[in-house]
Amino acid sequence: MQKPYFLYFILLFTTINTFGQNITSKELLDKAIAYHDPNNNWKTFNGRLNITMEIPKKSSRHSDIQINLPNDFFQVIATRDSSTTRMTIDKGICSYALNNSEKISEEDKKKYTLNCERANLYKNYYTYLYGLPMKLKDPGTLINSRVEDRTFKGKNYFVLKVTYDENVGSDIWYFYFNPKTFAMEIYQFYKTDECGYQKNDSGEYIILTKEKTINGIKMPKNRAWYYNKNDELLGTDILK
Known part of the structure; x- marks a missing residue:
């Protein structure tokens, strides 16, 4: 009697963990840009x-x-x-x-x-x-081909991992998108060591809440910055 339930949970777990693989990183970025800048206004901002x-x-x-x-x-x-x-x-x-x-x-x-x-x-x-997420199209931006599924503060996201050419930057960034609307809701970065590996006790995460439309572009109204290592609030940028 319990076997069908066991199989159900295996299927559910597998679906959750492969959900993000139904979309490529390019498709995800394009959908996010279409949400935030539907008329391609950033280039002439x-x-x-x-x-x-x-x-x-x-x-x-x-x-x-x-x-x-x-x-x-x-x-x-x-x-x-x-x-x-x-x-x-x-x-x-x-x-x-x-x-x-x-x-x-x-x-x-x-x-x-x-x-x-x-x-x-x-x-x-x-x-x-x-200028995010449009700036992720800039030269020197290296986007991981795999879309990750992550849960952050109890909410599910599609996540893009981004690194940069050496002449652009050495930090590792993660961009979190709402899987239904494709709105960008969080970004996070980590420093790297001398070998280029991520230092997990470094960097910050930034939570974006509310939106303001400026020149046709949906921008975050509030950006709250926290340390990765201890969740300490550093400050909040409020777009008036």
Whole structure:
């Protein structure tokens, strides 16, 4: 009498573990992009993002970000407490200011980390994260051919594992997609050791909740950052 139930559970387990193999990594990425950017607007994105970063036990940082991909322009104006910094990359040319003045002492440059390396870091950071999942089509992005099935915080996901060419980056990333809507709901990264192996006690995971449509693109309204090693909350980016 129990044999049919036993076979049923074997079948159920097998179905769950092979569910993600009914879709290829390319198909999954294409469906995710169709969900977030149905009209292919990211390539010509020209818009502003107003973001508040809430950090535990620290004052919030408010950022006004301009991204103009066709004109190769990026600018972030960030205010925390009584200080405002501005970093600009205009067709590869960098400039920065403190409280609307480009005459900045060396001490303040160091204090507020005002330099071209930092400006380019912000440009890459914001255009990458708010350009996902479309940015996974960029050259140098290596997507594992296998779609994984994972459960995270009690919810099932399709997961893409992504690495990068050596000249692009060394971290290992995982992107979690809703298996019904194909919305991107989590991403996670780990550092690697000198041999290129994943360091499981490193990196962070980022939970995306709610959405805001900007220039026809569905972007995460809230991005909450946590350490992988202990689930400690680092901060939350809120798209206003």
